[in-house]
Amino acid sequence: MEWIKGFLKGFATTLKVLFRKPVTEQYPEYKRPLPARSRAVIILTRDPDGEERCVACYLCSAVCPVSCISMQSAEREDGRRYPRWFRINFARCIYCGLCEEACPTLAIQLTPHFETSQRDVLKLVYEKEDLLVNHGGKNKEYNFYRYAGVTMVGDKGTHINEEEPVDLKSNLP
Numbered sequence: 001m002e003w004i005k006g007f008l009k010g011f012a013t014t015l016k017v018l019f020r021k022p023v024t025e026q027y028p029e030y031k032r033p034l035p036a037r038s039r040a041v042i043i044l045t046r047d048p049d050g051e052e053r054c055v056a057c058y059l060c061s062a063v064c065p066v067s068c069i070s071m072q073s074a075e076r077e078d079g080r081r082y083p084r085w086f087r088i089n090f091a092r093c094i095y096c097g098l099c100e101e102a103c104p105t106l107a108i109q110l111t112p113h114f115e116t117s118q119r120d121v122l123k124l125v126y127e128k129e130d131l132l133v134n135h136g137g138k139n140k141e142y143n144f145y146r147y148a149g150v151t152m153v154g155d156k157g158t159h160i161n162e163e164e165p166v167d168l169k170s171n172l173p
């Protein structure tokens with residue numbers, strides 16, 4: 001008798017959902033808005049002064065588990081660093097977000113934009129011109145250089161939020 005019970009229960013479930021309004025979303029005619037923190041295409045953002053945030057520190061490249069970020073660092077006359085070129089191979093990227101976590105300047109950010117499929121795989125290699133945008137992304141106010149300074153000015157302990165240097169000898173027994 002157990003099998004009849006299971007059989008009827010299955011049919012009851014089928015009948016229950018048979019006349020329910022379908023919930024199929026007609027993509028691509030309808031595009032469901034994704035949360036702002038969804039992880040898809042990567043951008044390089046700018047600080048509030050309009051300067052590119054990336055200081056070519058290579059941290060994102062080092063942390064990337066699939067080694068799909070590469071760049072060449074350069075330095076301006078005022079000492080500010082920037083990437084001469086910056087490349088991401090989206091054919092390899094697994095959108096893990098580790099590069100964004102590692103970035104000290106909030107330059108590299110993942111966005112909800114995901115429609116990038118290509119027949120030609122080489123078109124998934126994005127250069128700096130493709131990645132650099134004219135806004136600050138998720139945190140528009142942050143400006144790394146306002147805290148770090150481009151070059152060392154003033155004495156140690158005089159920068160914003162910087163503590164007085166510790167006298168190492170004071171730690172001796």
Ligand code: SF4
Pocket residue numbers: 060063064065066067068069088092093094095096097098099100
């Ligand atoms: S999201 Fe992950 S895989 Fe993609 S570039 Fe960043 S660290 Fe690499």
Ligand code: SF4
Pocket residue numbers: 053054055056057058059060061099102103104105106107108
């Ligand atoms: S994007 Fe961020 S982590 Fe990557 S090199 Fe530029 S500053 Fe460093």
